[in-house]
Amino acid sequence: MTVSRLQNIPGIGVDRVGDAADSMQDADILRLENLDTDLRPPAEALARTRDAIGDDAANSYLPFLGQWPLRQAAALRVGRAAGVDYDAASECVISAGGLAGILNVLLSILEPGDEVVLTDPTYAGLINRVHLAGGVPKFVRLEPGADGWRLDMESLAATIGPQTKAFLIASSSMPSGFVASKDEWRAIAELCDRAGAWLVYDAAMERIVFDGREIVHPAGLPGMRERTITVGSVSKEYRMIGWRVGWIVGPASIMNDVRLVSLSNVVCQVGIAMPGATAAITATDDGVAAAVAEWESRRDFLMAELADLPVVRPHGGWSLLVDTRSLGIEPADASRLLLAHGKIAATPMTNWGPTADRYLRLVFSNEPVSRMRDVRERIRASWRL
Template structure:
């Protein structure tokens, strides 16, 4: 019998598509279902990780909040991004990946029944963690259009209410590639100030923005340093998924509770992963600019090849969405047909938000253009369009 806190947590769907693709042992299948990447991590990060395996200091529980050098590198990175200073000793905790950090923050701020505002669509794992922590998700719509995705400010205002405890915003967002502009961040910040709510900023893809778009860190906005909790990781930008190293940075007033929650939950981080993460954050060339250029080239290729389909341009991140209902398919049916007749693994966005179920996600982080060359013929074989 399922315990009550799991009854409304259906999973994320990516695992099922990944398992199905793995089971075929068919290397011709395009792996567009998961947020892996074929681009290499920074060379310094790999070298330092090899060294850490032989380093007894890395084979330790201590310090529980993460190695000092990594915490200093994290707050230095946020200072560059936001122009805001944080204390590495009192305002930064290293987490076992970004999603562990998000859960620990939610467990630290929510009472049962508190509401958390997210975008729709958004990563199902964020929605699930709100529920796991006892919160109630509320949604602000992202509207697709010729200008990509834009935040519906009226929908945002309607989602914020007397029980709102936090707004949880990812930019660039997964799965849409939505990148919040200044007006949208200003609206989000205004609601946080008006309701005394926290802003949980999921910065996992902060630097993966296309077409020269500006990066705006919400802690830089007026009166938002004391209301913003930033959660980041080395998984996406630095291509270090398997290291499972993330961070939580926020005002000292809440970080003592986050530290306690982290200690009770995961206890500590991957010891041999942290030196590599530090090396990535402090490398003279972290490879992020080159990786972003490659991901943008893949995005642009898909936009050209699939231009006659109802897709929405992502302005950052690793994925784009196709509205399969406009083609006469539910997204699960479109996914099934694409897998069976087109040899493409792609995840339907069921449970990724109230209106997200009409979309199918194509991840472009793990397949080079040389492998994507026949994507339009694969789609035509599967959907007949």
């Protein structure tokens, strides 16, 4: 019998599509189903990680809250992005990846039944973590348009109620590629203040934005430093998925509780990974700008190739969404047909939000344009368009 905390957690779907693609053992399959990237991590991070393997100090549970140079680097990085100061000793905890950090934060701030506002669509793993922490997800609709996604302000206002405890917002957001504008962040901040709620900011893709868009860190808005808890990681921007290193930066008023949850949950981080993470954050050239330029070019290629399909333009991130239901094809069927007939692995967005189940996600971070040249022909053959 399934325990109650798992009853609303069906999974994320990516694993099933990935397993099916792996079982085919075919190098011609375009891997557009999972948030991987073929772009290399910073050279300084690789070198420092190799050194750490032989460093006895890195082979330890201690320090439980993360190695001090990394805590300093992470607090400084978030502070610079927001334009505010953070104390590394009392306002930063290192986590075993960004999602572990988000779960630790949710466990620190939620009582059973508290409501958490998320965007729709959003990553199913965020929704699942709200459930695991005893929270109740409430969704604000992202409205697709000719130029991409925008926050539906009426939907946003309608999510607020007496049980609203937190907003859990990512920008750039996955899977949509939504990037919150300053006006949208201001609207969220105003409602946070009105509800007396926390803003849990998933900053994993903060700098992965396209078209010269402005990056706005919500902790820098008036009154938001004391309401915002920022969770970041080296996984996306720094292309260091396997390191499993993240950080939680927020006001001292909540960080002692986050520290207690962190000690009670994963206990510590990956010791040999933290020196490399520190090197990435402090590198003279972290490679983020070059990586973003490459991902943007891949987005542009797919947008051009799929111009005759109902694709919503992402403003950042690693993926885009295709409304296959408007073509008369359910996303699960579209995914199955693509893999069987087009050798494309892609994930249906079932359980990624109330309106997300009409979309199929295509990840453009892991395949170069040279391998995607015939993507439109593969799709046409699979869906008989």
